[in-house]
Structures are given as C-alpha cells and as structure tokens.
Amino acid sequence: MNALHIKKGSTKHSAYNLRPTFSDVEEKHTLAVLVENEPGVLARVIGLFSGRGYNIESLTVAEVDHKGHLSRINIVTTGTPQVIEQIKAQLGRLVPVRDVHDLTVEGAAVERELALFRVQGEGEKRVEALRLADIFRAKVVDSTLDSFVFELTGSPEKVDAFADLMRPLGLCETARTGVAALSRGT
Amino acid sequence: MVVQALKDQGVEVVFGYPGGAALPIYDEIFQQNEIQHVLVRHEQGAIHAAEGYARSTGKPGVVLVTSGPGATNTVTGLTDALLDSIPVVVLTAQVPTFLIGSDAFQEADTVGITRPCTKMNWLVKDTDMLPKRLHEAFHVATTGRPGPVLIDIPKDVQFATGTYTPPAKVVEASHYKPRVKGDPDAIQELVEAIETAEKPIFYTGGGVINSGSAASQLLRELTDATGFPLTSTLMGLGAYPASGKSWLGMLGMHGLYEANMAMHGCDLMINIGARFDDRITGRIDAFSPNSKKAHIDIDPSSINKVIPADIPIVGDVAHVLEDVLRIWKARGRKTNREALAKWWKKIEGWKAVNCLKFKNSEKTIKPQYAVQRLEALTKGMDRYITTEVGQHQMWAAQFLGFEDPNRWMTSGGLGTMGYGVPASIGVQMAHPDALVINVAGEASWLMNMQEMGTAIQYRLPVKQFILNNERLGMVRQWQDLLHGGRYSHSWSDALPDFVKLADAFGAKGIRCDNPDDLDEAIKEMLAYDGPVIFDCLVEKHENCFPMIPSGEPHNKMLLGDDKAEDAIQGAGAALV
Ligand SMILES: Cc1ncc(C[n+]2csc(CCOP(=O)(O)OP(=O)(O)O)c2C)c(N)n1
Ligand SMILES: [Mg+2]
Numbered sequence: 001m002n003a004l005h006i007k008k009g010s011t012k013h014s015a016y017n018l019r020p021t022f023s024d025v026e027e028k029h030t031l032a033v034l035v036e037n038e039p040g041v042l043a044r045v046i047g048l049f050s051g052r053g054y055n056i057e058s059l060t061v062a063e064v065d066h067k068g069h070l071s072r073i074n075i076v077t078t079g080t081p082q083v084i085e086q087i088k089a090q091l092g093r094l095v096p097v098r099d100v101h102d103l104t105v106e107g108a109a110v111e112r113e114l115a116l117f118r119v120q121g122e123g124e125k126r127v128e129a130l131r132l133a134d135i136f137r138a139k140v141v142d143s144t145l146d147s148f149v150f151e152l153t154g155s156p157e158k159v160d161a162f163a164d165l166m167r168p169l170g171l172c173e174t175a176r177t178g179v180a181a182l183s184r185g186t
Numbered sequence: 187m188v189v190q191a192l193k194d195q196g197v198e199v200v201f202g203y204p205g206g207a208a209l210p211i212y213d214e215i216f217q218q219n220e221i222q223h224v225l226v227r228h229e230q231g232a233i234h235a236a237e238g239y240a241r242s243t244g245k246p247g248v249v250l251v252t253s254g255p256g257a258t259n260t261v262t263g264l265t266d267a268l269l270d271s272i273p274v275v276v277l278t279a280q281v282p283t284f285l286i287g288s289d290a291f292q293e294a295d296t297v298g299i300t301r302p303c304t305k306m307n308w309l310v311k312d313t314d315m316l317p318k319r320l321h322e323a324f325h326v327a328t329t330g331r332p333g334p335v336l337i338d339i340p341k342d343v344q345f346a347t348g349t350y351t352p353p354a355k356v357v358e359a360s361h362y363k364p365r366v367k368g369d370p371d372a373i374q375e376l377v378e379a380i381e382t383a384e385k386p387i388f389y390t391g392g393g394v395i396n397s398g399s400a401a402s403q404l405l406r407e408l409t410d411a412t413g414f415p416l417t418s419t420l421m422g423l424g425a426y427p428a429s430g431k432s433w434l435g436m437l438g439m440h441g442l443y444e445a446n447m448a449m450h451g452c453d454l455m456i457n458i459g460a461r462f463d464d465r466i467t468g469r470i471d472a473f474s475p476n477s478k479k480a481h482i483d484i485d486p487s488s489i490n491k492v493i494p495a496d497i498p499i500v501g502d503v504a505h506v507l508e509d510v511l512r513i514w515k516a517r518g519r520k521t522n523r524e525a526l527a528k529w530w531k532k533i534e535g536w537k538a539v540n541c542l543k544f545k546n547s548e549k550t551i552k553p554q555y556a557v558q559r560l561e562a563l564t565k566g567m568d569r570y571i572t573t574e575v576g577q578h579q580m581w582a583a584q585f586l587g588f589e590d591p592n593r594w595m596t597s598g599g600l601g602t603m604g605y606g607v608p609a610s611i612g613v614q615m616a617h618p619d620a621l622v623i624n625v626a627g628e629a630s631w632l633m634n635m636q637e638m639g640t641a642i643q644y645r646l647p648v649k650q651f652i653l654n655n656e657r658l659g660m661v662r663q664w665q666d667l668l669h670g671g672r673y674s675h676s677w678s679d680a681l682p683d684f685v686k687l688a689d690a691f692g693a694k695g696i697r698c699d700n701p702d703d704l705d706e707a708i709k710e711m712l713a714y715d716g717p718v719i720f721d722c723l724v725e726k727h728e729n730c731f732p733m734i735p736s737g738e739p740h741n742k743m744l745l746g747d748d749k750a751e752d753a754i755q756g757a758g759a760a761l762v
Contacts, residue, residue: 038308047301093364
C-alpha cells in the first residue's frame with residue numbers, strides 16, 4: 001500500500017488519504033455531511049446506506065445555513081476502514097452533497113446529544129433519581145407527584161450511562177435526538 | 187418552457203410516449219419543428235433508444251414520458267444507464283401538484299421509485315425552477331461520471347408560465363463540479379512505474395469512451411508509444427483499435443485467454459476508466475496477485491471499492507492521460523524494453539493457445555462462425571453494433587473488431603435483455619446513413635420487439651441479426667455447467683416465425699440455416715434498404731468459451747475443449 005497518512009480537511013476525495021484497508025476491525029466514525037437543503041436529499045443519503053448495506057447508528061439533520069440553503073447531517077456509522085472510506089466516497093459523489101467530513105479522523109471533536117427521560121417512582125427511588133440527575137447535571141423539565149421528566153445533554157456515552165442508572169429507578173420512556181458533532185478548535 | 191430548455195441544450199431528438207399528464211409538453215412539441223420526437227412503442231424502448239443515441243454520439247439522450255406507468259416503465263433503463271454510466275435525461279410528467287399524494291389517476295411516486303436508479307432526480311413544483319432544473323439535469327448527466335437524471339414535472343407546472351433562465355447561468359451557479367485533473371504526485375508515481383515495469387498491462391474500460399474521443403486518442407498514443415499490451419472490458423471496446431498491435435482482446439469471464447493470463451501475471455496494472463467489476467476480477471483474493479495497481483477514475487468511490495489501488499488517480503481520463511504522456515515524454519520516453527520484449531514473448535505463447543477456436547460444422551451454423559462471417563462481410567463499413575444479452579453478446583464481443591469508440595452499444599453492468607432492439611433504433615436515429623446491426627439472441631430480441639414498429643415508422647434500416655438457438659443460451663450454459671444439465675425453463679418454446687413477423691411489421695425477413703448460404707444471406711441483409719429481421723438458425727447446444735468459472739481466478743480459465751462439468755464448485759456456485 002502507498003502512504004496512508006490522513007489529511008485534515010475535506011474527505012470528499014478520500015482515495016488520497018486512505019488508512020490501511022486490509023483491517024477487518026470495525027470502527028465507529030462520526031461523519032458530518034453538508035448538503036443542499038432540498039426535498040429528497042435526506043432520502044438519498046439514507047437510501048445510500050440501506051441500499052449498500054451500511055450501518056446507521058445515529059442520524060441527525062437540520063438546516064444550518066438558511067441563506068446558503070445548507071443542511072448538516074450528522075451520521076454515526078460503523079464499519080471496517082474500507083467500508084468507512086467507501087461510505088465517504090459514496091456520500092461525496094451524491095450531487096446535492098457539498099462536503100463530507102470524517103470528524104473521527106480529522107482530529108478532536110465534540111459530540112453532544114440531548115435526551116429526555118420520563119422516570120416514574122415514589123419514595124426512596126424518587127429521591128435517588130433526583131440525586132443522580134443532579135450529579136449528571138440533568139434538568140427537571142416536568143414533574144408530577146410520582147414522575148419526573150429529565151433533560152440531559154452530553155456525549156452519547158454519558159446519556160447511555162444515565163439511562164442505565166435510571167432503568168432500575170423507574171425509567172419508562174426515553175427520547176434522544178441523536179448525535180450532533182463539531183470538530184474542536186478552528 | 188420545457189421545449190425551449192431542450193432547444194437551448196442543443197437537443198435534436200427526443201424519444202417518448204405521451205399520456206394525460208404530459209399533454210401540455212406534447213402540445214408544445216406539436217407546434218415546433220426543431221426537435222424531432224420519436225414515438226416509441228413502450229417507454230422501456232424510449233430509454234434504451236436514448237442510451238443507444240447517447241453512447242453512439244457522446245451526447246445525452248433525452249426521454250419524455252407520462253406519469254404513473256409511463257414513468258415506471260423507464261426504471262429498467264434508468265438502472266441500466268446508471269450502471270453503465272450513460273448520460274440520459276428523462277422527463278416524466280406528474281399529476282398536478284394539488285393532486286400529489288391523493289392516489290390520483292396515474293399517480294406514482296416517481297422520484298421515490300427512481301431515486302436509487304438515477305444519478306439525481308427532482309420533482310419540480312415551481313415553474314420558475316423548471317428551466318434551472320432542466321439545465322442542471324443536463325449538466326449533472328454529462329459531467330463527472332455520466333448517468334441518468336430524471337425531472338418529474340406536474341401537469342399544472344407544465345401549464346403555468348414562469349421566468350426562463352438560460353443554461354450558462356445555471357451551470358455557473360451549480361455546485362456540482364467534479365474534479366477532472368489528477369493529483370500530480372500520483373501521476374508522477376505512475377510515470378515512474380511505467381518506466382520500470384517489466385510486465386505491464388493497460389486495463390481499460392467504458393470510462394475512456396465516456397471521457398470523449400480525445401481520451402481514446404491519447405490512449406492510443408500512450409499505448410503505441412510504450413508498446414505495452416492492452417486489454418479492455420466489454421464496455422471499453424473500441425477505445426483502442428482491435429487492429430492495433432497492443433490489442434489482446436477483451437478480458438473477464440468470457441474474455442480472451444491471453445488477456446486474462448496477462449492480467450494475472452502482470453507486475454503493473456494500469457486501470458483506465460474501469461471499475462474492477464466481478465465479471466472482470468473473478469476471485470478477488472487471487473486477482474492479479476503480484477501487480478502494482480494504478481487506477482484512474484473520475485469517480486472517487488470506484489477507487490478502493492473492490493481492489494485496493496497502489497496509485498489512485500481521481501480525474502477525467504483525457505486530462506490524466508494528457509498529463510501522463512506529457513511527463514513521460516519529458517522524462518525521455520523510457521520503458522524497460524528488454525523486460526517488455528520477454529513479456530510479449532510470454533503473451534505470444536498465450537495467444538498461441540488460440541482460445542477462440544471452435545469446431546466448425548458443415549451442416550449447422552455455429553454461432554461463432556455466424557459472427558465471424560458478419561465481421562468479415564462488414565469490416566471497414568461505417569458500422570455500429572448493438573447487442574442483446576446472453577451468449578450471442580459474448581460472441582459478438584469476442585469475434586467483432588472495433589476500430590473506434592462509440593461503435594459498440596451493449597448492456598454491461600445490468601445485463602438487460604431487450605436492450606438491443608431499441609438501442610439500435612437510437613443509434614440509427616443519430617447516424618441515419620450508417621450500418622446499424624443488432625446482434626441478438628431470439629429470447630432477448632422478443633423482449634422489446636415491439637420497437638420494430640418504430641423502425642418502420644421512422645424508416646430506420648436497422649438490421650436485426652438474431653442468433654437463434656431456440657434457447658436462453660446463457661442460462662442453458664450455466665445449467666449445463668452448474669446444475670447437472672437440468673435445463674429448467676431455458677427453452678425458447680413457441681417462437682414466432684421471424685420471417686412472417688418481419689413481414690407483418692413491414693420489414694424484410696431472411697432465414698438461414700445452412701453455413702453454405704450464410705454469406706449470401708448476410709449480403710442480402712446488408713444490401714436491403716430498410717429494416718431486416720435475420721433469423722440465423724444456429725447450433726442449439728454451443729457453449730461460450732473461454733470462461734472463468736465464478737469463484738475462480740483468471741488462471742483457472744476453461745477453454746472449449748476442457749471438461750466443463752463440475753468446474754464451478756463450492757462457494758462459486760452461489761455466485762452469479
Ligand atoms: C431482463 C432479463 N431477464 C433475465 C436475464 C437473465 N438472462 C441472461 S442471458 C439469458 C438468456 C438470453 O437468451 P437469448 O437472448 O436467446 O441469448 P443466447 O444466450 O441464447 O444467445 C437470460 C434469461 C437477463 N439478463 N435480463
Ligand atoms: Mg438464444
């Protein structure tokens with residue numbers, strides 16, 4: 001194989017910055033895909049994943065630049081290095097896709113997810129839930145005499161950990177936004 | 187507005203079929219003379235005709251169909267064009283915007299259905315956006331890796347008036363600008379590899395043809411100057427002339443022995459506009475095990491998709507070859523001559539195997555012989571060939587020689603039976619005075635034979651050369667090799683009388699079943715000024731060789747006289 005260094009920046013022409021393709025270790029990557037904000041684009045991106053058998057672990061999408069007509073799709077996906085490179089190349093060649101960033105290889109990135117949890121319980125369990133929520137800096141956004149709705153923002157791991165703790169304490173409903181991610185620094 | 191946009195795009199021919207939702211556009215077409223509309227007999231015919239038109243001219247093919255069934259009938263052709271990277275623009279009519287989503291008469295979610303089989307598609311709900319989308323469609327279909335683009339136009343949008351935007355403005359504003367220049371470092375690396383390679387080979391594909399005539403010209407120059415051997419995929423035939431001294435013939439599953447052996451044994455493989463399709467590679471882990479691989483492709487996703495590239499070059503073939511040639515010349519036109527001479531000697535040895543030899547017969551026409559005679563009697567003519575899909579297609583690829591690009595139209599990636607008849611019509615529309623022959627199998631030919639009506643109506647003298655083995659020959663061959671000779675439903679039973687059929691359409695019918703009469707019969711076909719259906723009754727049980735059994739590497743090729751049974755084993759049997 002040729003030099004396999006990873007360049008920072010756009011990975012649209014990712015054939016040039018390959019990592020070793022012979023590994024079969026599955027990796028998790030967070031991709032930020034800038035797309036033109038028009039109908040059908042999300043369907044095209046999702047169709048690419050289902051049609052070619054790629055995984056989607058998390059997907060979020062929202063308009064980020066109204067004037068520029070741009071939306072940002074954050075996708076968390078898993079696959080071998082070869083599959084990840086192929087996913088990026090496939091995304092990059094879609095006509096309405098402006099740019100593809102692989103935040104996982106482009107240096108440090110912040111990943112955040114917002115989640116809402118309804119936790120039902122009384123007595124000691126209710127108190128414990130509130131105490132843990134405080135430790136996790138989760139906010140109480142709704143409460144009744146026997147339930148809370150907590151709002152938590154954090155990395156997906158933090159959200160997972162909080163959900164695990166709440167389960168024995170009466171967790172009965174969860175809503176998560178999926179991951180939004182940005183690279184650190186400039 | 188639609189017609190204006192087509193005119194501004196330089197469109198001369200539209201292949202189409204009307205219906206309720208498309209009537210406003212058809213009304214516009216009626217009131218002008220610049221664009222010719224060809225009324226096909228089935229919408230699948232329209233899109234294959236447009237593909238034939240596109241492949242033989244290098245210009246995009248244009249299709250116009252109505253909503254619902256008109257649109258869904260184009261799906262096979264869209265997929266075909268996507269896999270073979272053929273620029274076509276398909277305009278589908280849609281029910282009016284206020285009826286969308288109500289299961290209205292002849293409503294279909296056309297953009298939803300065609301999303302996976304188009305390079306891009308748009309539903310246009312705003313008349314002002316219509317010209318922009320139309321021009322963008324042509325831009326996208328023809329730029330980068332070409333492909334099919336579909337525009338879905340609701341009937342009320344067709345009726346409404348809006349502001350027209352000219353093409354230049356749209357292209358300028360478009361964000362779709364694929365890179366055409368290759369990376370200079372990678373090109374440098376390729377030139378160095380060319381200078382030292384001991385056993386090099388060019389492996390070229392449809393990308394050379396898509397890149398335009400300059401690409402074929404540069405390829406010829408580079409190949410002849412280096413003296414490297416060259417092989418091509420099914421899609422790339424004609425980019426390098428069959429009479430050229432470097433030509434090894436087609437490679438792949440039914441490719442030539444020398445081409446496949448050279449691919450297996452080379453130390454430098456220069457892939458130009460091909461995509462390591464499974465028909466080419468055979469078993470991946472045993473594919474050309476000792477070679478350094480350079481891969482030139484305009485589509486970044488082609489590179490490292492199947493076979494890792496040591497020298498990846500993303501760019502347009504013509505641009506990259508121009509750079510390669512310039513740098514190679516500037517550095518003194520070096521090659522490793524001594525090693526190259528040895529390499530050619532080895533190749534000559536493989537050529538001596540004479541892999542295309544077949545046992546001819548005095549009683550029955552062997553299909554290979556029929557194609558050989560066709561080649562001999564049409565050589566040097568202004569000739570375009572289309573094919574259907576099956577054994578006859580492979581024999582055509584093996585036995586016909588192509589001297590120029592854009593002369594060979596076949597369904598490669600999708601393998602669409604029924605492609606050839608309409609494609610021949612599209613080609614003849616573009617080249618009214620040329621000789622256009624569809625080399626067909628009887629089964630495939632029946633799939634879109636209704637288009638003979640189109641040929642008659644527009645006086646298109648297409649020659650339908652049917653190798654009639656009364657079998658789904660390629661299926662029969664696989665059943666022979668793989669399923670113990672249990673020929674499940676691979677007969678062409680209850681065939682029509684093709685001569686009478688020709689008569690019924692108003693074409694000329696010719697039947698031939700005797701090798702002695704074949705030349706005269708072919709000459710009669712060529713001499714006739716009008717469409718001909720030639721029913722060539724050939725040997726029914728002939729298999730197509732050489733063949734790389736699925737799941738096997740290139741050096742495990744079967745030749746005609748090998749015992750073919752049990753050739754495909756284990757995991758290979760699950761492959762297609
Ligand atoms: C639309 C379609 N259906 C099925 C097939 C599978 N298939 C490939 S070749 C073949 C037989 C073709 O028979 P014929 O046209 O007579 O050609 P021959 O192989 O006999 O030369 C079939 C059924 C296909 N390629 N396309
Ligand atoms: Mg047949």
